[in-house]
Amino acid sequence: MxxxxxxxxxxxxxxxxxKTFRDADGLWEGHDVMEVASPQGFANNPKLVLDFYNQRRKQLFEVIxxxxxxxxxxxxxxxxxxxxxxxxxxxxxxxxxxxxxxxxGELLKARSIFDTDIIYDCNDDIKLGDLCPRGYQLRPHIVWFGEExxxxxxxxxxxxxxxxxxxxxxxxxxxxxxxxxxxxxxxxxxxxxxxxxxxxxxxxxxxxxxxxxxxxxxxxxxxx
Structure with missing residues (x-):
């Protein structure tokens, strides 16, 4: 075959x-992509980034x-x-x-900021304080700018x-x-x-x- x-x-x-990754004005859902799709953006404002992907995840359940x-x-x-x-x-x-x-990466997965191999299925919101077993914050399992x-x-x-x-x-x-x-x-x-x-x-x-x-x-x- x-x-x-x-x-x-x-x-x-x-x-x-x-929606496609970024619009003609360089924004993604109204945000500068580096604010929501980079390690620095996450370090600067983790709540904003988590909320952003939580909304993307909710939208995913509305499409086919x-x-x-x-x-x-x-x-x-x-x-x-x-x-x-x-x-x-x-x-x-x-x-x-x-x-x-x-x-x-995958929107319906989360991973530890400590170990990229600690990955979970994720259908719900990721919040500040959601930790992996090692005690580190969870983040979206998304490859951001500047990451391998x-x-x-x-x-x-x-x-x-x-x-x-x-x-x-x-x-x-x-x-x-x-x-x-x-x-x-x-x-x-x-x-x-x-x-x-x-x-x-x-x-x-x-x-x-x-x-x-x-x-x-x-x-x-x-x-x-």
Missing amino acids: KHLVVLTGAGMSAESGI PNYAHKALAELEQHYKVSIITQNVDDLHERAGSSKIIHLH VPMIETAMEICATAHILLIIGTSMQVYPAAGLLHYAPPDIPVYFIDPKPAITPKKHLTVVSKTATEGIKDLLKILT
Whole structure:
């Protein structure tokens, strides 16, 4: 069975109602991203950061997977599918996909500020005073600016085994995720779905200038 590796980003979940990471003015839900997505921001105002992600978590329960999420899950009937996502939501899981790597963490998990390996499932608010067994504050299990991306090497290894690569909902402008394309074997088919693609079609690269839900329909005609 051929291995289909899928790289997904914010555009994948935008059609489900989840706002993209930052708006045109550089703000995320009205906040400077460095206030709510950096270790320094957390050190300066941990309550603000916890409240911010508590609200993102609540919003997650108000949305559902869209057609594109479900289509990727259905492709498992035809391919071995590995999804590498920059998204922190669980919409791929809820749609039924079985192998998902979250590069930037998961909103429905919490971890200790003392040990990054102390991770818990988290469906409720994280508050100041919520501690791990070692007595350290819990924080969202999110990769913030300035932090290492622990799953990037695993993602590189997965890309290296791809027979087909699909990029959907991400501009591939943010590193280290943007570099994953270069770890796929040369000359394999690559499909890039984005309404405003910042990439030029090439011999083995097909660009579909559509949203995730519309572009995936074109792709299904090719792959199934």
